[in-house]
Amino acid sequence: MRTARELAQHLGAKLTGDGGLQVSGVAGAASAMAEDLIYVEAERYAGEAETSAASCVVVKEGIRVPGKTNLEVKDAKLAFAKAAAILLSKETKEPGIHSSAIVSAKARVAKSASIGPFAVVEEGAEIGDGSTVGAYCFIGKGARIGQQCRLHPRVTVYAGVSIGNGTEIHAGSVLGAPGFGYVYGEGVYWKFPQVGKLEIGEDVEIGANTTVDRGSLGTTRIGRGVKVDNLVQIAHNVEIGEHSVIASQTGISGSSRLGSRVVVGGQVGIADHCEIEDGAILGAQAGIPTGKKIRRGQIVWGTPARPLVKFKEQYGWFGRLPELAERVKELEKRSSGE
């Protein structure tokens, strides 16, 4: 719960209207209640906001919603997200260990942490201050969950995995499973040892049913601020730099390295030992072949991936192939007719 004035200060917004107004949540204009904050980032949404039950609205510079308390900012969507971050402080679970949870006497659980029903915390594991470990979460031996983390129900954390402060993991994710590495010999596949580590940084978010494997001999690393969507596969020894984002169903194969602020679309496949430099953008469903380097800031698409502009031009001609073939045929006719 904040006042409009407090929000204005927090956002550096210009306040017009009742600064004492109470704001307790966020919503879309149509479903908002009086205490919800809404936002208007373009003039065409102002009408809907005006008829909303909400009393307080974040607006983009130059927009004014009559009859409401207006918080005027440069980037209304960003300000709305920042306001949400303080209004929707993560649901405060009651601290303490649920009576049904099984927590090893040799685990260290902060007093202010919350351990949900049927959670298992093995020996040597640590759960930091203010962290929530949901129902059915499995925290293996020696795993380390930082402070203010939130693990939704059914997260599996294998032994020895470390997770930084403020990180949120959605239901069903599996962190630190042994990776997929084999050596073929004498007619069968021998498991290459998968005894490395997995280190997940601070303020990371990992989606539902995503899998992140531990290193084989080395370490799988996910940097600070990285955001990973649902059903993503991150293999052994992968490294992902700070503030990169990875959309759903993408797969990153063993030992590939992504720089910081890389953007990866959905269903992208990155083969092993690739290097994706800082700020590169990989379009949805793109395929990056083994060992390939994508340069800093480059935008690529297709399988195997090519620079976006070239891919689009080539794909345009792909669409005109029947016509091009027709023109060649015509030329052949003329040529033989002469």
Added chain:
Amino acid sequence: MRTARELAQHLGAKLTGDGGLQVSGVAGAASAMAEDLIYVEAERYAGEAETSAASCVVVKEGIRVPGKTNLEVKDAKLAFAKAAAILLSKETKEPGIHSSAIVSAKARVAKSASIGPFAVVEEGAEIGDGSTVGAYCFIGKGARIGQQCRLHPRVTVYAGVSIGNGTEIHAGSVLGAPGFGYVYGEGVYWKFPQVGKLEIGEDVEIGANTTVDRGSLGTTRIGRGVKVDNLVQIAHNVEIGEHSVIASQTGISGSSRLGSRVVVGGQVGIADHCEIEDGAILGAQAGIPTGKKIRRGQIVWGTPARPLVKFKEQYGWFGRLPELAERVKELEKRSSGE
């Protein structure tokens, strides 16, 4: 358990043979036992049926399996599925709450519902008549499970999600997790609030380890009769119309809308804000770019997707590109020779 005569009436089939025969299950001809129903949809399968241990067989019009009770119908496979629907009435779990389950005193669980071992049902949640909630299912605050639903083990239902009557959810699915939405500002990604709803209709089926996110501010909606395979990703604010089917590993990005009776193949990627109209068919691995509209009944393939017939023609020429290039080279030779 039904008699052959009861099945004939139910299916509108022409009965030949012993109408009093007991039928208790369904099977393939090779593994069937005497009381199993089998089916023959083409003459070439009649021999196998004749040697089957099964006593009763659904046959396509014009086919007759000697020595068996025959149920003759227009569409044998459909009739077989309809017979299975009544023969294999969903395994009736004993009603009641397993002693190990944790059910809030403020949840409403129908007397005839079955709550499995280690299930968690939070406050305000509702479980309707005749529904089965499997082992380890997590039903968050205020979630609403209709009547005659079946949740297999390990389904996670986040707070406030609603599921219609007769819907079946397979193991490991995650319903209503916060979606993947951020606003980039000041060098980091700010979570766009994901506080909307998820409404799943009646007679829906959702496969194993599938993820369906809740709306950001609005509502994610899955219409009546929709069938979703395993490992599918459905993002925030997506709407899927009635009786659409979505095959495995497909991903549907934020705010895309599918009409009714849409058919989506496996591993299809639908980017955000697309509109797939009624009855459209998207071939396996197709990619639909952001904001794209696929018209009613259209069949498309490829990435970016194109009408199937055109894509096939273009891909045919793609295969003949080396030859086409050779022909151009030949023309150039001739042309410069003049």
Added chain:
Amino acid sequence: MRTARELAQHLGAKLTGDGGLQVSGVAGAASAMAEDLIYVEAERYAGEAETSAASCVVVKEGIRVPGKTNLEVKDAKLAFAKAAAILLSKETKEPGIHSSAIVSAKARVAKSASIGPFAVVEEGAEIGDGSTVGAYCFIGKGARIGQQCRLHPRVTVYAGVSIGNGTEIHAGSVLGAPGFGYVYGEGVYWKFPQVGKLEIGEDVEIGANTTVDRGSLGTTRIGRGVKVDNLVQIAHNVEIGEHSVIASQTGISGSSRLGSRVVVGGQVGIADHCEIEDGAILGAQAGIPTGKKIRRGQIVWGTPARPLVKFKEQYGWFGRLPELAERVKELEKRSSGE
């Protein structure tokens, strides 16, 4: 714990140095401790090995790391994996049933098996000698887990599934769920019965959050020694021959058959009723259309997949399409100029 001499005998290696040296684990050169085994498969890694804390190193013929006990073999990586197989004998869980587990009185659990916290083992299920069933594993009615199996936490095994000796299943996998089969009639989809079996062979490994459906009327079969990565989908009635490997996020549709020693890259889509013969290799993201046969040993890529060499040549020309179109235009100019 083994001596260097014991390892040398096991690997058929030529020992140089202290044969009595104790070796207890495996590691990479940089993070190894004194008792860890490391390996050097190329001269350029010898320097790193020399400065490692490890005392014992497996080396490729012709390489010698000074100051260490050397085990010289033909294939250092293979020998290292084989050594790991005996050094890292699967973490021995204490035998017995955890007090929180719910095991039916009608299940048969070997004395030497370990059943973890909150596991559920239903009636008629069998757990063989030396097998580990992790926390939250659900073993349905009549399911059969062989000897020396390892099920990591949260594996769901539906009723009747059978798993061979020595098989390892990672967290979150769902084995034996009803498949995705429907018959369309009277405006709705009728579930085609999914009452078949799932048989998983010996020495199989199945990754995290992977789904393998039971047969519809027949049996889904995964052969001996098959390795399946994370987030893979294997549909009803699929058969996979011995020692095939399937990388992450691949999907195999209903009734497709893979031979033995097939290699499938990541994110491959195999439609229904395909036949992939022994030793075929499917490149990452390839798409195999319905009913397609890939011949023994063939290497294919693309969607729809083509022989790798042809695909690469065609894709090369795809990249030169704008240039080819320019050349056609030039020819047309010349031709009309005459």
